[in-house]
Amino acid sequence: MSRPRILLAIPNTLSTRNLLRTDVLPLLKAEAERVILVAPFADEPGFRAEFVTDNVVAYPMAPYRPRVRERFLHSAIYNLYLGGSTSGSLQLFLDRWGDNHPYLGPLRRFVTRRALSHLAFLSPWLERAFVETGAAGGYAAMLTRERPDVAVFSRLFFCDEIPLMRAAARAGIPTVGIVASWDNLTNKGALVPRMDRLIVWNETMRREAERYHRYRSDEVAVTGAPHHDQVFAPREPLAPREAFFRELGLDPAKRLITYAGEDPIIAPDAPRYVELIDRFIREGRLATPCQLLVRPHPQDDARRFDRVRQLPSVVFDLPGRPSARYWMDMTQRDLRHLYETLRHSDLIVNVTSTIVVDAAFFDTPSICIGFAYTTPRGFYNSPLRFYDMDHYRCVMEAGATTLVRSEEELLVAINRYLADPGLESEGRRRIARQIAQFDDGRCGWRTAGAILEAARPRVPRLEVGAARNTAGRGSAT
Structure with a gap:
């Protein structure tokens, strides 16, 4: 039987990280006759040098401009x-x-x-009218030429993939949607066009696909997140504390507090939070000498932090590298650096970020800020509203973090964790198990296997072995 031809839509650098810089792409290359990438940066020399080799080809993805x-x-x-x-x-x-x-x-x-x-x-x-009457972006000729057995999409919700989704649906090509993050199925609205199959991280997301998007259980594959393999089975060991501190110019004699940034829409007051923690440090209000590492979100404009970069207690760490058109592009080394940061930080401070879950993989305590300085008054404009969202409510109910509603509560919470980092450790283990689900380092294998199964349902799928659903502290030593 012939080997399948697989199309992967890579609409942004998050998909690059999740699919191309994990085990997914190498496994698909080994099993498929051809892997067809469709990406907005398909013509960038760096992208082509890294990914367009052997049986991999790339086509450009145009911006979606809906009529x-x-x-x-x-x-x-x-x-x-x-x-x-x-x-x-x-x-x-x-x-x-x-x-x-x-x-x-x-x-x-x-x-x-x-x-x-x-x-x-x-x-x-x-939904049928949206698929059948909208523009298909001129992809029909490419699909006729490449003849993919399955088309895989990785952003899904009203994005640049839409014209290609339409073209695949009209051509009768089976479609697979990989849900990019743990919050997408409850936050993004209707999933249109409908995919033939979904791939999700965990059983919670499977239930959300059934409840909110009308998928049957057998239409949803639970594989874990491929990039989590870097936590539980890293290709290279994470740097030890001494080397990590030396790389960033940190003082090994001091404890490390990391402020992890969020999208500026979610955390417009991020620089003010940094100034506040720096003031706690300078005024000697913390229980032990500390330093502050500031890591903006990859989507953020780093210039927003210009006024705080020179504060005496602050070390600035910008994640990823600039991409020509999209968010900061995170390489495998950048992802490893993120996990080194989480492992060697004594405490993470943030506003409703996924970083709380990532930190829980390493049993690193976290604090969630629920107060603001510049947003309009009222619950629906405050950061507190984010903690009532479905995906984050499970974090709060697990007891995995501490929510603070004032400057004084933030100070108390910081000193509390500095005195006893083991507080809420069981809650962190609970949320790590729920979100990661697998800690066997084979999420990339399961994801590739689910794609291959959709491409050739009569051929035995890629053997991925047994999986242990016992996610706990990250293994990087």
Whole structure:
């Protein structure tokens, strides 16, 4: 039987990290006749040198510029979805919009929750119209030439992949959607176009796919996140504390607090938080001598932190490398550096970031900030709203972190963890098990196996071996 031809849509550098710089791409190359990459940076020399070798080819992905009709259809689909049995996160978004629009807000909430809930029968028709009548980006000729047996998508929600999704659906090519992160199925709205199969990290996400997106259990493969293999079975051991501190110019005699940044929309006051922690350090208000490592989010504009870079207690660490068109591009070395940071930090401070889960893999304590300086008053505009979202509520319910609502609470929490880093350790283990699910270093194998199974369902899938669902402290020594 012939070997399959596999198309991978790589719309951003997060997908590059998750699929191309893990075991997924090498395993697919070994099993497939041809791997077809479609990416916005397909013509960049660095991308081609790293990935376009042997039986791998690359085609450019154009930006998606939806027409008025497409925007209307997507808006109608989204609002009908919002009127159904959707996640608490999306209901929170609706309530926030209503709270910030005192005249139209009550009307929209009434229409969405009372009227649109009776029109759900229109959704399949609208979704079909969205797929069949929208632009397909000129991908038809490429699909005819390359003849992929499966098309794999890795961003999914109203993004640059949409025209290629349409083209694949119209050509009758089986589709697989890899859900990029643990929050996507509850935060992003309707998944349109619908994929034939989904690949998710854990059983919680499988249940979300069934409940909120109408997938059957047998249409969802639970594989773990391929990039988590770097935590539990790293290709290279993480640097020891002494080498890590030396690389960043840190003082080995002091404890390390790391402020991990978030998207500026989520944490507009990040520089103020950094100044506050620096003041705690300088004024001697912490229980032991400390230093502060500031690591902005890859999506953030580093210039936002210009005024705090020269503070006496602060060391600045910018993740990744610039990409021509998208977020900072994280290499395997950058990912390893992130995990070294989490392993060797004594404490992580953040605003509702995935970094809390990543830190839990290493049993590193974390604090979540729930107060703000510049946002409008009220719950729906404060950082506290993020901790009520479905995905983050499980972190709070696991007891994996501490939420602080004022400067004084932040100071108390920092000193509490400096005095006893083992506090909430069991909660961190719980959330690590729930989110990672697998700690055997074979998530990339399972992901590749699920893709190959979709490409050739009559051929035995790639053997991935037994998996242990016992994620705990990261193995990097």
